[in-house]
Each structure stands twice: as structure tokens, then as C-alpha cells.
Amino acid sequence: MAKNGWARVASDVVALTLRDDVLHVALVRRLAAAAAGQWALPGGFLLDDESAEQAAYRELAEEAGLRRGVTLEQLATYSDPRRDTDHDDRVVSVAWLALAADLPATRPGTDAGAASWVPVATALRRRLAFDHRQILRDGVERARAKLEYTTLATAFLPETFTMSELRGVYSAVWGVELNAANFHRKVHSIRGFVEETGETRAGRGRPAALLRAGSTRTLHPPLLRER
Amino acid sequence: MAKNGWARVASDVVALTLRDDVLHVALVRRLAAAAAGQWALPGGFLLDDESAEQAAYRELAEEAGLRRGVTLEQLATYSDPRRDTDHDDRVVSVAWLALAADLPATRPGTDAGAASWVPVATALRRRLAFDHRQILRDGVERARAKLEYTTLATAFLPETFTMSELRGVYSAVWGVELNAANFHRKVHSIRGFVEETGETRAGRGRPAALLRAGSTRTLHPPLLRER
């Protein structure tokens, strides 16, 4: 056991994406000796001269095949001295929330890394290594809360998207239906949330205006959930 | 230099209080070899079998004399490998936001610990050890943001308080004046934010109803700042 604050520091990532309007999280089967064979969040120890953020990006690339278009933000740090009973050493984990569009490269059948994308509801019923179930719960709750006050929803979408797709993010993450007409007006009334590209995308009905994320990161006024 | 994720883990605390309607932060003169003599946030390395949260509470008690009535929440973890140039070892800091009422015991003249309470504006102009100025900025910004969506404002007040005092917290932390009449109505309309104690407190004018914090930790709807 290490002394006087010494610990091994890891980054663990709650990587979320939407697939067919269902929120999914990236999980890996652990190969390392500690908790081997168990499902866990992608993550690992920091390398020398690497920040926790850089480690999170590296683990996302190595274990989940996510290299581009990932939004990463810090979630919390988990430091209970008994949180990792499989290591002799003390382990402190910096948890990150990563959001990505459901890129074709991450679909089943293509080799996108060692991770599986699992519906969040399924993952939360599963036994996960260490305290990763709690970290996952915290991550999902953070994502839900941040949709209200920030433009985080666009992080679930590719560079251009339609108003319906944006509304679909809110519906899927919050688990509620939103009125399409009022959502449309509300989003456009929040300056800097979305911009028109001028293009449209044809589908089964009237073509939808293609949008891209605007310059704002926070929503004023916010887009609040019902209570 | 430690390898493979090994680092010394510390908790550093942005402890805020209001004194005469001015936001103050607790700062200490560093005694430890690293950055000795410089002003810094209270903090220190985790003890064995102690979580980062427990370490934060311990440092608050030891260095700032705060033992009771402190609200603590995690801020962020700072892990840049070059953030602490004074240690040979790598240091990762878990930063905490602590809010406390300006207890008589923390006023100058009484020995409340090694910390000084410094106006935040002054502290931000000062050179602080390591990246503590950035941590302080992040802490103040977090406090400002959380007043909108949570009942955090009551953490700056003693167990019972008046509507004017609560409004004073918002005014001081946000740096804006708020209309007393509308604030009063708004606060009472948010279920669970405050409860009437039934007592009043006499002052220079009409006695004010004494309130206590309600059972809610989040505000629905929020109390938004002007933009």
C-alpha cells in the first residue's frame, strides 16, 4: 500500500452515443489482471507526461475506436480508498464524459476497437467492474442535466443535422416526447445554438433544413425539462 | 519521476464565504517546501485510507478552522504533468468548492486556523502557488452558475436567515442588484427552496420572516441571471 497520497491515477470514460434513438455506452471486457473478464468502462492509467484528459482521449481511441468528433468533459474523480479491491495499490480514477455521433465506423461488423456499444438501460442492469456502475449513472445524469443549459446535444450529432435529429437527441436522452413545432421555434430563438447551412436534406416528407452547431456553448435562456 | 500513472494525490479547496456582502476566499501561506511562502488554496495530500472528500474536510478544519456547517462539492481534478514544478513527484489535485456562512469564529482576531479570508477580486489579482488562480476562477464560476439551478445560496447563510440575506447572497455572488419584491415572490414560488420558521427578526424596519433551507437541492424552475 502506497503512503502519503501516493496512488495510481487512471482515466475512465463514460462514452455515450445514440443508435436508433437509444442511448448507448461503450463497455469493454477487461483484460488486465484486476477485475479480468468483467465489463467495465474504457480507461486506464495515465502515462508519464500525459494529463488525465490526454489519457481519456487515448483510451477512447485505443479501446473504442473513437478518434475524431468526440466531445470530452470531466465528470468527477472517484477516490474511495476501497473502490478498487483488485489492486494492491490505491487507484484514483478521473472520470470523463464523452459524446460522439453514431459514426458508421462504430457499427457492429466493423472493427472499431475492443469496445461494445450497449444500451445504457442494459448496462445499468449489468454488474460492472469496480464502481463503474455508479460512474455510469453519474455520467448519464450529467448528460441529461447539461442538455438543459448547454449545446451538448449537438455533440451526439454529425457536423450537419436536422431539427428533427436534434429533437431526437433530447427525446432519447430525457426519455420524453417534445412538441416538434415548439421545439423548432425555441431552438431557433436561442441565439448561437444552431446555424442554417442553406442546404436541405430530402427524406420521406418535406426536406428539412440542414443545420450546424452555432458558436454558443451555453443556452440562454435554457431549454428546460418538464417536472 | 513516478511511472505508469503513479502520482501524489492532493485535495485543494476553494472555500468561499460572504463577509459584509463581499465574496471572500480562504488562502494560506504555504509552509511546505514546495512553493514555500506563496499564497495558496488550503489543501494537502490524501492520507492512507482517506478519500479526497475526507481530505478536503480535514484540510478545511486544520487550515481554515471550518468544522461545521460547511457545504462541500467536487469541482474538478487538475492533472497537467507540469502543473507542479516545485515537486519532483507528479501531483494530481482534486479541487473542491466549499461554502460556509461567515461565522463569528472566522472573523479576524479569533484564531480560526492558519487561513486568511481575502476578497476574491483581490485574490485573483495576486500571484498564487501552482495553478491555484485557475482553480479559484473555476470555483467562483461554478458557484455563480450553481446559484441558478440549485439551492447552493443557502450554504452561504446560517441555519436561519431572512429573504433579504438570501437576496444579498445572489447580489454579492452575481454582482447584480435584484428587485426585492420580485425576488421574494420568485423564491417563495419555488417549492422546497425555503421554509418559514414562524419566527421573525427585528431590525431597523419591519421585522423579516425567518426562513430555513427547504428540502430541495435543485430549483424548478431556476432563478436565472440576466444576460
Added chain:
DNA sequence: ATAATAGTGTCTATAAGACACTATGAC
């Protein structure tokens, strides 16, 4: 009485929500 602070009434402007309606494509 006057000053001071607490708290209410009320009017107006803005925003949210329900939902009917129009627009534009594929077929």
C-alpha cells in the same frame, strides 16, 4: 410622526404550450 425595511398588488411584456394549419417533397 418619520424613516426604514418587509412584503403585496397589479399592470405589461415576454415566453411556453397546445394544436390547427400550411409547405414541400416522394410516390
Added chain:
DNA sequence: GTCATAGTGTCTTATAGACACTATTAT
């Protein structure tokens, strides 16, 4: 034409802000 989805109009209700007013104390 029909169907499907995108987007607008409009009415109703709720909320925010300005500010005049009333209430209750100390002096």
C-alpha cells in the same frame, strides 16, 4: 392525387419585471 415530414400562425396561459402601494417595526 395521398402520405409523410417540415415548418408557421395563433390563441391561451404562465411567468418576469417594473413599480406603486401597504405593513410593521424603531426612534
